Amino acid sequence: VNERTPRLDDLVEGTVAESDPLRNVHALLITAGAPPELPPHLAAAPPAPRTSVIPFPRRYRFAVIGAAAALAVALLGAGYAIGRGTQPDEAYAVEMTGAPGASAEIVVLARDGGGNWPMELTVRGLPPLDRGHYELWLTRDGKAVELCGAFDVSTGETTVSLNAPYRLRDFDGWVVVAHGSSEPVLRTAEI
Amino acid sequence: VEAVIGLGPAAGRTAETRFVTDPSALRDDELIRRVAGRDHAAFAELHGRYVRAVLGLALRTLRDRGRAEDATQEVFAAVWRSAGRFDPRRGAAAPWLYAVARNAIVDGLRRAPEPPGEPVDVAADEPGPPEQAEAAWAAWSVHRALESLSDPERKVIELAYWSGLSQSEVATFLGIPLGTVKTRTRSALQRLAGVLEEQGAKP
Numbered sequence: 001v002n003e004r005t006p007r008l009d010d011l012v013e014g015t016v017a018e019s020d021p022l023r024n025v026h027a028l029l030i031t032a033g034a035p036p037e038l039p040p041h042l043a044a045a046p047p048a049p050r051t052s053v054i055p056f057p058r059r060y061r062f063a064v065i066g067a068a069a070a071l072a073v074a075l076l077g078a079g080y081a082i083g084r085g086t087q088p089d090e091a092y093a094v095e096m097t098g099a100p101g102a103s104a105e106i107v108v109l110a111r112d113g114g115g116n117w118p119m120e121l122t123v124r125g126l127p128p129l130d131r132g133h134y135e136l137w138l139t140r141d142g143k144a145v146e147l148c149g150a151f152d153v154s155t156g157e158t159t160v161s162l163n164a165p166y167r168l169r170d171f172d173g174w175v176v177v178a179h180g181s182s183e184p185v186l187r188t189a190e191i
Numbered sequence: 192v193e194a195v196i197g198l199g200p201a202a203g204r205t206a207e208t209r210f211v212t213d214p215s216a217l218r219d220d221e222l223i224r225r226v227a228g229r230d231h232a233a234f235a236e237l238h239g240r241y242v243r244a245v246l247g248l249a250l251r252t253l254r255d256r257g258r259a260e261d262a263t264q265e266v267f268a269a270v271w272r273s274a275g276r277f278d279p280r281r282g283a284a285a286p287w288l289y290a291v292a293r294n295a296i297v298d299g300l301r302r303a304p305e306p307p308g309e310p311v312d313v314a315a316d317e318p319g320p321p322e323q324a325e326a327a328w329a330a331w332s333v334h335r336a337l338e339s340l341s342d343p344e345r346k347v348i349e350l351a352y353w354s355g356l357s358q359s360e361v362a363t364f365l366g367i368p369l370g371t372v373k374t375r376t377r378s379a380l381q382r383l384a385g386v387l388e389e390q391g392a393k394p
Contacts (some may be wrong), residue, residue, distance in 0.1 A: 011351050011358060012377040013370065021384045022377070028387065031326055032333035034353035035243040036250055042263055045238035114275035118229055149228055161229040165275045 005030055075173065075188060096174065098186040101125040106136075106174060106188075108164075117164040119148065123176070124157045126186070132179040136162055138171040139187075146171070150179065219284035220277070227274035237288075238267055244334040245292050251327050252296050262296045269295040285390040289331050336386040344379035351376055 008016050008026040016022050075094050096104035102125035109118040121136055133152045137144035149162035173188035214222060214236035222240075225233035245266045249259035269291050277287050337345055350361045351372075358376070362369040 006351055011373065012380070013373040021388075022380045025380050025384045025387065028329050028333050029348070029352050029383075032247075032330040034349065035334040035337060036246045038243060038246065039260060042242055042246065042260060045235035045242075046264055046267060112272050112275065114227070114273045116227060116275035161231075163228045163275070165227060 094174065094188055096176065096186040096188050098176070098184060099126065102186060104176060104186050108168070115165060117166075117168060119162045119164060120159060121149075121151065121162050122157060122159045123151070123153055123186070126153045126158075126176070128153055128155065129178055134176050134185070135179055137175050137177065138164060138166065138168075139173045139175055140171050144175055144177065144184075148174070219288070220279045223270075223274050223277045223284055223287070224279075226271060227277065234267075234271060237270065240338045241288060241292075241335055242267075243338065244331045247330050247334050248289075248292055248327060249296050251323075251330065252293075253300065258299075262299050265299050266292045266295045283390060285332065285335060289328065292331075293327075332387055332390050333383070336383050336390065339386045340379055340382060344375060344382065347372055347375045348379050348383075 008023060011026075012022070074092060092108045094106045094108070096106065102123070104121060104123045104126075107120045107122075109120065111117050123134075126134065129152070133150045135150045136148040138146040138148060146164070146166050148164045149160070151158065151160040151162070175184035175188075176186035177184050214225070214230075214233045217225070217233065217236070219237070219240065222233045222237045226237060242263065246259060246263045249262040249266070250256065253259045253262060270288065273291055277284070337348065340348065346365070347361065350356055350364065351358060354361070356364060358372050359369055362372045365372065
């Protein structure tokens with residue numbers, strides 16, 4: 001303790017018992033030293049690091065049924081490739097259809113080091129909900145089994161970042177439901 | 192909020208999800224889980240709570256302001272990438288974040304080692320690695336805990352401990368009675384004791 005180190009009994013009213021936890025806090029504060037001053041560029045949170053996306057060829061919106069089938073096959077292929085672990089950095093895009101006038105696209109980004117699959121979900125034409133929100137679920141055998149995230153929509157197009165910390169090969173598609181509802185409003189093509 | 196989703200006759204799987212709109216109301220572990228789900232607001236809140244602790248750790252490790260600031264940004268990028276690996280069953284949030292920060296700082300040091308310079312004489316009474324590690328963890332915990340104080344409480348603690356002012360001088364500086372300074376100091380210390388205990392840095 002040097003002459004500039006404050007004494008606890010000088011800092012607070014009254015006496016502090018030897019066993020009082022404040023003495024340990026006092027000691028920790030002295031050990032820790034002052035927190036550093038933040039430069040302006042560190043004061044605000046940085047933009048979230050971007051995940052690299054491998055460009056996916058743009059498709060015609062109103063593709064024929066054959067194209068939809070090809071997408072379904074691509075989804076299956078994605079799960080197959082993930083399962084084999086041969087193309088862990090590849091990204092995929094999957095179309096969703098359902099409610100009249102509504103559609104969505106899921107772009108599955110490169111898997112991060114933690115085993116998460118970040119996704120960008122772009123939704124068009126879903127009506128805003130008066131209460132609650134929509135949810136994106138992974139499906140298996142026709143059942144929604146794992147939640148990937150929740151989102152709200154406004155009129156027009158909405159893009160949100162979601163995540164799937166799961167092994168995608170364990171699933172066969174995605175659905176969008178209104179929170180609390182069992183009826184999908186969007187789903188990936190039937191496989 | 193519990194969501195029950197069923198898509199077929201055999202459906203009925205339940206999943207528990209919580210929806211809290213204000214990240215400042217969330218615990219650190221809840222924020223990390225949200226960051227794993229790519230929640231930018233949660234990331235910003237976590238940054239606010241830990242950026243001083245991270246910069247302090249980087250300064251202790253690197254002893255260079257510019258490199259420490261760069262390392263701080265690397266740490267938060269690492270938190271963003273690895274949040275999905277956080278498992279609250281295996282430990283509290285603060286130690287996990289400390290480990291991520293320390294690893295990111297050390298990894299950065301390996302990638303860009305310090306340029307060779309004149310050999311530095313190490314004082315005989317300089318703390319050894321265990322003591323340095325303990326001091327680094329203490330600083331991390333304290334600097335994080337300070338962010339949980341209200342502005343008036345944090346101000347009085349910073350002035351009392353690191354300004355070199357006496358409490359009477361602190362009172363004059365802040366323009367409040369000496370008794371208020373001492374009362375506020377005590378309440379701030381009590382709050383810090385609680386936060387440090389939650390963090391696992393038992394005071």
